Amino acid sequence: MRNPELSVTILGSGTCVPSLKRSACSALVCVEGNKILLDAGPGTLRRLLEAGVTLFEISHLFLSHFHPDHSGEFVPFLFSTKYPEAQRRTFPLKILAGKGLAAFYEGLQGVYGDWVTLPPKMLEFIELDNKGPDGRGFSGFTVSSMPTAHNPESVALRIESPSGASVVYSGDTDYTEALIHLARGADLLICESALPDEMKVAGHMTPSLVGKVAQKAGVSMVVLTHLYPECDMTDIEEQCRKTFSGRVKTAFDLMTLHLGPGGIQAAPIGRPEPAPKP
Numbered sequence: 009m010r011n012p013e014l015s016v017t018i019l020g021s022g023t024c025v026p027s028l029k030r031s032a033c034s035a036l037v038c039v040e041g042n043k044i045l046l047d048a049g050p051g052t053l054r055r056l057l058e059a060g061v062t063l064f065e066i067s068h069l070f071l072s073h074f075h076p077d078h079s080g081e082f083v084p085f086l087f088s089t090k091y092p093e094a095q096r097r098t099f100p101l102k103i104l105a106g107k108g109l110a111a112f113y114e115g116l117q118g119v120y121g122d123w124v125t126l127p128p129k130m131l132e133f134i135e136l137d138n139k140g141p142d143g144r145g146f147s148g149f150t151v152s153s154m155p156t157a158h159n160p161e162s163v164a165l166r167i168e169s170p171s172g173a174s175v176v177y178s179g180d181t182d183y184t185e186a187l188i189h190l191a192r193g194a195d196l197l198i199c200e201s202a203l204p205d206e207m208k209v210a211g212h213m214t215p216s217l218v219g220k221v222a223q224k225a226g227v228s229m230v231v232l233t234h235l236y237p238e239c240d241m242t243d244i245e246e247q248c249r250k251t252f253s254g255r256v257k258t259a260f261d262l263m264t265l266h267l268g269p270g271g272i273q274a275a276p277i278g279r280p281e282p283a284p285k286p
Contacts, residue, residue, distance in 0.1 A: 136153045153190070
């Protein structure tokens with residue numbers, strides 16, 4: 009598909025469990041010249057480079073909540089943004105998260121000081137309502153948010169292009185009507201599906217619950233992500249299809265999805281070849 013209207017690259021499809029296969033939570037959305045980073049778990053910066061993007065190109069950073077598997081590379085992101093001189097950021101970074109973002113950043117400054125402090129003109133903090141719906145308009149896209157059932161600051165995000173291509177990112181959440189409302193009619197739902205149906209835990213979804221949300225919302229396609237190792241030993245797509253009649257895919261690191269007039273097309277991004285041994 010040439011010139012996709014909106015594209016998504018899964019940078020991290022895993023969790024807090026260290027894995028050579030799956031980095032922790034993160035995704036990259038490209039729309040109308042904007043590069044939007046959704047969460048920044050451990051491994052994000054390396055995966056970003058493997059996807060052919062540098063951190064200096066990121067225009068917006070969204071943190072669904074502050075658990076380390078979603079925010080663990082926020083500090084390295086800020087620290088790396090200060091250096092090197094030859095690649096300084098040339099435009100402000102907009103950081104979005106639920107209520108508590110400013111306090112979270114102040115706490116990080118209390119630990120790391122100037123190492124994570126950027127000039128005020130280079131950072132803009134946007135706190136989204138964690139009690140009800142919220143939204144913002146930016147050049148080339150809009151965002152809508154809803155609180156989710158996980159942490160007090162947890163919010164899910166919907167990104168929409170000027171002509172209506174839409175992707176919803178759940179972050180971590182249990183089953184909630186708020187996510188159904190946010191995802192209504194979306195082209196793509198990138199949804200956490202932490203564990204198989206038979207291993208349900210509070211604060212997280214399972215494949216059949218994701219399917220239930222997607223079916224009620226009328227979503228076109230679901231990508232199951234935030235996968236603990238147990239998900240690799242189960243057919244989670246089959247579990248999701250028990251409650252959802254649309255397209256289902258299991259996320260993997262560097263999966264790319266193109267949204268455009270022709271629908272959604274998926275193609276993996278090739279990883280760089282390893283350097284030859286001396």
